[in-house]
Amino acid sequence: MTAPAKNPRRIIRDIAHARAGDKGNTSNINVWVYDPADFDLLKRVLTAERIKEAFPALIRGPVQRYVIEHLHGLNFVMQSALEGGVNSSLNLDSHGKSFSYLILGLPIEDAASAP
Amino acid sequence: MYSPVFRIGTGAGFSSDRLDPAVDLVREGALDVLVLECLGERTVAFAHRDRLADPTRGYNAHLERRMQALLPAAFAAGTTIITNMGAANPRAAAERTLAIARKLGLKGLKVACIEGDDVSRIVSLDQPLMDEPGTLADFQMPVVGMNAYLGADAIIPALEAGANVIIGGRLADPSMFLSPLMHHFGWKTTETARLGAGTLVGHLMECGMQVTGGYFADPGVKDVPDLARCGYPIAEVREDGSATITKLTSAGGCVTTATVKEQLLYEVHDPARYLTPDVTADFSRVEIAADGDNRVRVSNAGGAARPQTLKVTVGFDAGFHGEAGVSYAGPSAQDRGRLAADIVNERLRKAHGIKAEVRIDLIGVSSLFATAGSPPTGTQDARLHVALRSRARDEVETMLWEVESLLCCGPAGGGGYRGQITPCVETKSVLIDRERVKPTFEMFVA
Numbered sequence: 285m286t287a288p289a290k291n292p293r294r295i296i297r298d299i300a301h302a303r304a305g306d307k308g309n310t311s312n313i314n315v316w317v318y319d320p321a322d323f324d325l326l327k328r329v330l331t332a333e334r335i336k337e338a339f340p341a342l343i344r345g346p347v348q349r350y351v352i353e354h355l356h357g358l359n360f361v362m363q364s365a366l367e368g369g370v371n372s373s374l375n376l377d378s379h380g381k382s383f384s385y386l387i388l389g390l391p392i393e394d395a396a397s398a399p
Numbered sequence: 400m401y402s403p404v405f406r407i408g409t410g411a412g413f414s415s416d417r418l419d420p421a422v423d424l425v426r427e428g429a430l431d432v433l434v435l436e437c438l439g440e441r442t443v444a445f446a447h448r449d450r451l452a453d454p455t456r457g458y459n460a461h462l463e464r465r466m467q468a469l470l471p472a473a474f475a476a477g478t479t480i481i482t483n484m485g486a487a488n489p490r491a492a493a494e495r496t497l498a499i500a501r502k503l504g505l506k507g508l509k510v511a512c513i514e515g516d517d518v519s520r521i522v523s524l525d526q527p528l529m530d531e532p533g534t535l536a537d538f539q540m541p542v543v544g545m546n547a548y549l550g551a552d553a554i555i556p557a558l559e560a561g562a563n564v565i566i567g568g569r570l571a572d573p574s575m576f577l578s579p580l581m582h583h584f585g586w587k588t589t590e591t592a593r594l595g596a597g598t599l600v601g602h603l604m605e606c607g608m609q610v611t612g613g614y615f616a617d618p619g620v621k622d623v624p625d626l627a628r629c630g631y632p633i634a635e636v637r638e639d640g641s642a643t644i645t646k647l648t649s650a651g652g653c654v655t656t657a658t659v660k661e662q663l664l665y666e667v668h669d670p671a672r673y674l675t676p677d678v679t680a681d682f683s684r685v686e687i688a689a690d691g692d693n694r695v696r697v698s699n700a701g702g703a704a705r706p707q708t709l710k711v712t713v714g715f716d717a718g719f720h721g722e723a724g725v726s727y728a729g730p731s732a733q734d735r736g737r738l739a740a741d742i743v744n745e746r747l748r749k750a751h752g753i754k755a756e757v758r759i760d761l762i763g764v765s766s767l768f769a770t771a772g773s774p775p776t777g778t779q780d781a782r783l784h785v786a787l788r789s790r791a792r793d794e795v796e797t798m799l800w801e802v803e804s805l806l807c808c809g810p811a812g813g814g815g816y817r818g819q820i821t822p823c824v825e826t827k828s829v830l831i832d833r834e835r836v837k838p839t840f841e842m843f844v845a
Contacts, residue, residue: 301621301657303614305666308530308828314664316657318620342771350670355660355687361668367770370441371717371825374758374786377767381614386771 297388300326304384309369310345311380313387316357323356329392335360338390342367360387402431405583405636407576407600410469410480411435412607412631414442418465420608420650424631425472427647432579433473435465435482436572436605443569444714444824446486447544457488458495466499470564474505479563479579481554483570487544489514493566493843500564500845508845511557513567515838518711519545522831529710529828540715540790540825547709547831550676551578551594553838558582560842569712571676573601576634584638588705594678595702596640599685602673603644603662603697607631610644610662612652625651641698643690654693663687676709676833678702708830717825718788721795723802723818724762726782727810735810736761736781742809743785746801753794758786782815788823795820 296302299322302315315330317323332349345363352359366380367373377383408430410421414437425433437459450457459465462484473480485492493512500508522545524536535542546569555578557565577597580586586593603610611632612623623629630650636642644654663682667673671683681701690696727735740759747753760766762782765773783805787798799818806816 297617297620301617301661303661303665305664307666307668310668312664312666312668314661314667316660318657339771348668350683352664352670352683354684355663357660357664359664359667359670372788374756374788375767375770376760376762376784376786382767383771386768 294391294393295388296326296330296390296392299392300388302384302388304381306366306370306379309364309366311362311365311383312359313362313384314357314359315387316355320356325392326358327351330358330387330390332360335362335387339386403638405580406430407432407434407579407604407634407636409434409436409604409607409631411437411465412605412609413437413439414459415461416607418461418468420629420631421465422468422472423647423650424633425469425476425478427649428633430476430478430633431583432479432481433469434575434604435480435484436575436607438483438486438569440712440826441824443486443546443712444543444826445822446488447714448716448822448824450487451543455491458486458492459484462492462495463499466496467503470500470505470508471503474508474563479558479565481565481575481579483567483575485512485566485568487568489566489568496564496566497843497845505845508564509562510564510566510843510845511560511562511840512843513549513553513557513565513570513838513840515553515836516546516549516567516569517544518547518831518836521835522711522713522829526829529830535713535827535829538715538825538827540717543714543716543824545711545713547711547836548676549836549838550574550705551581552588554578555582557840557842560840562842572605573598573675574677576601576604577677580636591678591702591704593640595680595700597636598673598675598678598680598702599682599697599700600634600636600642602682603659604632604634606662606665608652609665610658611646611654612658615658615661621657623653627651640700641696643694643696645694648693654695656687656689656695659687659695659697674706676705678705707833709833709836711829711831713827713829715825715827717823718790719792719795719820720786720788720823721798721818721820722784722786723799724782724784724816725802725805725809725813726780726815727813728780729812730779732779732781733761733764735812736764736783738810739783739805739813742805743783743801747798751797753797755787755789755794757798760784792820
């Protein structure tokens with residue numbers, strides 16, 4: 285029997301907050317759960333592989349994930365992920381400041397369905 | 400003079416940051432030091448362009464207004480100002496500041512000018528790039544400037560000489576906060592844990608309001624009180640390097656464990672290895688704890704020996720960046736916007752033979768997340784946005800002309816044309832042995 289979902293939580297934004305920063309063509313996005321009880325779920329759902337696979341045209345290089353266990357946060361470092369970076373990107377947002385919301389917009393359920 | 404708690408405030412976290420909250424902070428914050436961090440990699444390159452055009456310029460465009468507003472209150476309160484507003488021309492910035500101090504009657508005010516970050520005579524173009532293959536010579540673009548990141552060791556002599564205002568160019572952001580802490584508490588360059596702690600303070604503070612509620616608010620999940628009146632941060636630092644981040648009670652914004660956590664890893668890659676000219680800082684075991692209303696205590700930063708090299712930012716003149724747009728609204732706005740995009744693309748390629756990369760977005764439909772892939776929207780308000788970068792200004796002008804011509808020659812109901820051309824710089828990083836960089840300071844007295 286499958287237990288009914290406790291909350292209709294849909295996207296990462298429902299359990300976590302995030303901030304994006306840039307260095308050259310490398311983007312880093314740190315992600316923090318509001319409730320420490322959700323940290324295991326976040327770690328399970330937000331893997332480096334998932335992020336790389338979600339945005340293949342944007343993230344051209346490797347993605348590395350750092351886990352800050354005691355503060356319940358993740359830091360993703362994504363190389364070649366800023367369309368050239370602030371020097372050469374023609375994106376209106378050439379720093380990728382808005383890209384934290386790419387991660388916050390990812391659905392939780394996809395990867396979390398497995399126990 | 401010695402106090403067990405040293406109070407540092409931030410009065411700017413980037414080149415165009417607000418001024419009035421900085422004035423409030425100096426008046427009400429009982430600060431030992433106010434830091435104005437106003438330089439990014441591109442900011443310094445643009446400043447070099449300004450200086451090449453006019454040798455008396457090349458410093459922060461808001462320097463005069465900032466000094467006019469801050470100097471009287473800071474001098475009266477005994478608050479030392481440390482800033483990298485000198486950008487590509489610290490000497491001119493110091494001279495301007497001195498003239499303003501004299502005009503304000505601030506007799507005896509001491510302005511220190513730090514130089515030596517300009518390494519354009521030391522670094523050769525065959526230098527390999529820091530984090531990618533190739534050398535500086537590969538770019539075939541005119542170099543506008545080369546600046547080494549100076550650390551606390553460049554700033555401390557000016558503090559020891561009793562400067563009221565310290566102005567430099569490429570002073571590393573966290574070093575402007577760490578240096579007065581080393582000077583006040585007597586931390587040695589071998590006390591790497593203390594240097595890591597002071598660097599953490601600098602890192603949390605250097606972006607100004609990004610730790611007091613700026614770049615944070617998300618209505619419904621992360622509400623920030625009174626954001627329009629957001630205050631700059633204050634760090635109360637103790638001898639052991641631990642600190643409390645707070646703000647004026649009269650100011651808007653908030654300091655919470657969440658605002659501090661987001662800033663902790665802002666532009667940080669490996670949290671255990673954050674490189675500055677002063678230390679290899681370790682933020683991976685930092686403790687963050689609420690310590691009262693709008694007060695957050697941070698502790699347990701670590702550090703290891705500083706790198707033997709300094710990072711150098713090299714700026715190139717990369718030509719021009721053009722942007723132009725036209726809007727479509729109502730039923731079929733998206734279809735008309737897409738048709739306009741196709742027309743511009745065909746015209747630029749076939750009628751004008753432009754080969755440079757052109758980016759065309761439909762704002763309201765898909766723009767910032769276009770490459771990442773955004774879901775379609777049902778908007779009836781779509782704006783064509785065309786961007787092009789080129790060494791040749793006439794190519795950029797042609798693009799603007801083409802977009803404007805859509806008003807008569809494009810799809811139905813297009814309006815609201817705007818277009819602009821801005822100068823363009825490119826920056827690359829190289830490393831230099833720190834022994835080759837010799838910072839100096841000169842004191843001017845009002």
